[in-house]
Every structure is written in C-alpha cells, then in structure tokens.
Amino acid sequence: MSTVQAVRVAVATAVMTAVAVTGAALSTGVAVAAAPTGPVAPIDLGALPGITHNSAASINDRGDVVGSGYSSPYDNHGFRWSRGVLTALPDAARAPFLINDARQIAGDLPGRFSSSGFVIRPDGTVVDPGFTPADQNERGQVVGTGPVTGGTHAMSWRDGRTVDLGAPAGHTSAAIAVSDNGWILGEIQRSDHLDDYFARWVHGRWVPLPSPNGRAVDINNRGDVVGWATTPAGNTHAVLWQGNHAIDLGPEDAALSEALAINNAGQIVGSTFDPVTDAEHILLWDRSRRTDLGTFGGSFARPIALNDRGDIVVMTSTASFRWSHGRSVQLGGSADPVAINNLGQVVGSVLLPDGTSHAALWN
Numbered sequence: 001m002s003t004v005q006a007v008r009v010a011v012a013t014a015v016m017t018a019v020a021v022t023g024a025a026l027s028t029g030v031a032v033a034a035a036p037t038g039p040v041a042p043i044d045l046g047a048l049p050g051i052t053h054n055s056a057a058s059i060n061d062r063g064d065v066v067g068s069g070y071s072s073p074y075d076n077h078g079f080r081w082s083r084g085v086l087t088a089l090p091d092a093a094r095a096p097f098l099i100n101d102a103r104q105i106a107g108d109l110p111g112r113f114s115s116s117g118f119v120i121r122p123d124g125t126v127v128d129p130g131f132t133p134a135d136q137n138e139r140g141q142v143v144g145t146g147p148v149t150g151g152t153h154a155m156s157w158r159d160g161r162t163v164d165l166g167a168p169a170g171h172t173s174a175a176i177a178v179s180d181n182g183w184i185l186g187e188i189q190r191s192d193h194l195d196d197y198f199a200r201w202v203h204g205r206w207v208p209l210p211s212p213n214g215r216a217v218d219i220n221n222r223g224d225v226v227g228w229a230t231t232p233a234g235n236t237h238a239v240l241w242q243g244n245h246a247i248d249l250g251p252e253d254a255a256l257s258e259a260l261a262i263n264n265a266g267q268i269v270g271s272t273f274d275p276v277t278d279a280e281h282i283l284l285w286d287r288s289r290r291t292d293l294g295t296f297g298g299s300f301a302r303p304i305a306l307n308d309r310g311d312i313v314v315m316t317s318t319a320s321f322r323w324s325h326g327r328s329v330q331l332g333g334s335a336d337p338v339a340i341n342n343l344g345q346v347v348g349s350v351l352l353p354d355g356t357s358h359a360a361l362w363n
Contacts, residue, residue: 036296036321039332042350042360045081048088056081056347056359057097057107058339065347066096066105067359076110081359092126093118098136106133106142117144119157129157135177143175143184154186154201165201173206177219180264185219200225209241216241218261226259226268238270238283249285251292257283261306269306282314282323296321296328305340313337313346322346322362331362 047054047069054069065081066089078089078096089096089105096107105120117132119142131146141158154165154175167173167188176198177185184201188208198216199206200223209216214229225241231248238249238259249259251272259270268285272292280300282293295301298316305313311324320335321328322344331337334351346362 036328036330038330039319040322040329040362042331042333042335042362044350045359045361046086047356047358048077048079048086051077052356053349054079054357054359055336055349056338056361058099059341059345059347059361060099060101060103061341061343062101062103063341063343063345064099064103065359065361066099066107067347068095068097068107069359074111078107079359080105081361086359089120090126092128093120096120098133100136100138100140102138102140104136104140106136108132127157127160129155130162131155131157133157134175137178137180137182139180139182141178141182143178145174154184156184165206168206171195176217179219179221179223181221183219183221183223185216185225187216198225198227210244210246214239214246217259220262220266221264222266224262224266226262226270228258228270238268238285240268240285250290251283259285260303263306263308263310265308265310267306267310269303269312271301271303282312284310284312286310293323296323304337305346307340307342307344309342309344311340311344313340320348333360335360335362337362 050071051069052071056065056067059065068076068078070076076094078093080087080089095110096105098106103122108117117129119127119129129142131144133142133144136142143156145152146155151172153167154173156163156165172189174187175184187198188206189196197208197213199208214227216225216227219225227239228236229239231237236256238257240247240249254272255275257272259268262268270283271280272283273280281295282301282303284291284293296314296316298318301314301316303312304315314321314323320331320337337346337348340346348360349357350360351357
C-alpha cells in the first residue's frame with residue numbers, strides 16, 4: 001500500500017498457524033541516537049465551521065491534506081487543505097482518508113449501521129465505486145470490499161471501472177492493501193473461519209501466501225508482504241512473506257512482535273511487546289538488520305507511519321516523534337500524528353486548551 005499512510009496497530013486475535021522459517025538469520029542492534037531535537041511547532045490547519053473535533057488523515061507529496069471532523073457521532077464532514085486554504089468536501093465525501101499525488105481522494109461514508117465508499121477524481125467529480133475503499137495507489141487504483149450475493153468480495157476501481165476480484169467457492173474475500181504498481185493483498189474467509197488465509201492477487205486469481213497463514217497487513221512494489229504469526233513455541237513473531245518463503249523476523253526471545261508496514265525500499269517497521277514489563281519498543285528491519293529503537297523515553301512506543309525514505313512517525317506515552325536515520329525530532333503541541341509523506345511532513349491533530357481539536361501539520 002502507499003506507505004505514507006497511517007500504520008493501524010492491532011492486536012493479533014485470530015488463531016494463527018506456526019511459523020515455517022526460511023532465510024538467513026538477522027543481525028541485530030540497538031539504536032543509539034542523539035537526544036531528540038525540537039519540538040517542531042505544529043501548523044494549525046483549522047477546522048470547518050461548527051466542527052469541534054477535526055483531524056487530518058492523509059498527506060500527499062505535494063503537501064495536500066485531507067481529513068474529517070465532527071461535532072456529534074455519525075456526523076462526519078470531510079475537508080481538503082491545500083496551500084493554506086481549508087475547503088469543505090461534498091456531503092458525498094464525509095470521511096476521506098487517502099489522497100495521492102494526482103489529488104485523487106478516497107474514503108468512506110460512515111453510517112450508524114453500514115458504510116459505503118467514494119472516490120473524488122482529480123477533476124472534482126465524486127464517484128461511488130460500489131464498495132468501501134481500504135487503500136489507494138499512485139496510479140489511481142482503489143481497492144476495498146463490497147457486497148455480493150451471499151457475502152462480500154474484494155473489489156478494485158480505476159478510471160471509472162469496478163472489478164469484482166471474486167473468491168474461491170464457499171468463501172468471501174476482502175482487499176487489505178494495494179502497492180503503487182498494482183500488487184493487491186487480500187484475505188480469504190470461510191463462514192466458520194476454519195479455512196481463512198491471506199493471499200496476493202496475481203494474474204486474475206488469488207494466490208495464497210506460503211505457510212504460515214498468520215495475519216498479513218501490508219504489501220510493497222516487490223510483492224513483499226509483512227504481518228505476524230505464531231511460532232512453534234507459541235510466541236507471536238513478525239513475519240515477512242517474500243516470494244514463496246515465510247521469514248520469521250524475530251526477535252528470537254520475544255513473546256510478541258509484529259511487522260506493521262513495509263516500504264518500497266524493503267524497510268519494515270513494527271514493534272515488540274514484553275508482557276512482563278508492559279514495555280512496547282519500536283523495531284526497524286533494514287537490509288537484513290534488525291534494530292530496536294527503544295521506547296523514545298516513554299513507557300511504551302508505537303509506530304504510526306512509515307515513508308519510502310525510511311522516516312518513522314512514533315507515538316509514546318509522553319510525546320510523539322519523527323525518527324529519521326538515527327535522529328528524532330519531537331512533534332510539538334498535544335500531537336496526535338497519523339500519516340507522513342515522502343518529504344517527511346507529518347499530519348494529524350492537536351488538542352486545543354478548550355478541549356476541541358484542529359487538524360495539524362508538522363514540517
């Protein structure tokens with residue numbers, strides 16, 4: 001998927017198959033970085049009239065930002081911020097969460113019981129793709145999941161055409177992510193969940209990831225997939241599915257580690273959790289080397305976003321940071337970051353003294 005988007009950290013709750021490990025052992029290290037600089041002051045992007053809680057969701061490499069705000073539940077209103085101007089999006093585009101460099105926007109229409117989706121083309125036309133988007137690439141391809149007779153299927157939209165990606169007999173499918181060159185990651189499910197698995201969409205069919213099944217969350221332009229799975233010892237470890245191999249990323253002694261995003265350079269960001277100390281550390285895998293970036297001075301640290309040059313947005317128990325090649329800078333204000341572009345610009349929201357929040361940008 002577009003790695004400038006937010007990493008959605010989730011606890012693995014599915015039953016996962018034991019890892020079958022291949023590949024060479026990783027060299028390891030602990031990052032020794034200079035003290036954080038900053039803080040970098042946020043740029044307040046404002047809020048739409050009458051909105052009390054406003055947050056950015058995505059930023060492209062042009063610096064265009066989209067997001068949404070609300071004053072009451074189920075009352076989202078979308079916005080676009082560009083060159084200092086905040087503009088309301090149409091009511092048919094209430095919750096945008098993706099914008100690419102062509103300024104195409106994708107999002108959903110949250111409702112009380114269901115959700116549908118939308119795409120805003122670069123010319124401003126709002127389109128219903130027929131499904132709820134999950135990801136979008138720089139080609140303008142949008143993937144997601146939509147209703148079909150008897151369940152749901154993964155679907156793809158591009159240039160006004162929606163394609164049903166189907167599912168094996170007796171199964172449903174859901175799209176998770178799409179790379180910039182069109183690799184699609186999906187999940188195949190059965191009603192009893194005894195035969196669920198993750199797969200790549202290859203030449204018009206779903207090709208299962210090599211054992212183990214586990215949980216897959218992201219894919220890059222090489223078709224490499226990351227996620228996590230359970231080891232024979234009963235621990236949950238970060239996994240890289242590369243070609244026809246599943247590689248245990250460790251750490252070997254970790255009770256729980258997860259790989260959460262991979263960029264087009266092959267860098268992987270994730271985390272490891274120690275259930276004894278409740279400490280959660282940031283992990284970076286780069287060129288067969290695993291580095292523990294620590295907790296950034298907090299009791300825990302969680303990765304929020306990764307871009308293609310290896311910058312990582314981190315949230316801790318005490319502050320938020322942008323980490324880049326051994327150096328970190330604190331994001332000023334009551335920062336709640338969600339995404340980063342390939343220029344290192346971070347967006348999210350800041351809490352104001354009156355309890356409201358505004359969308360924010362950190363350069």
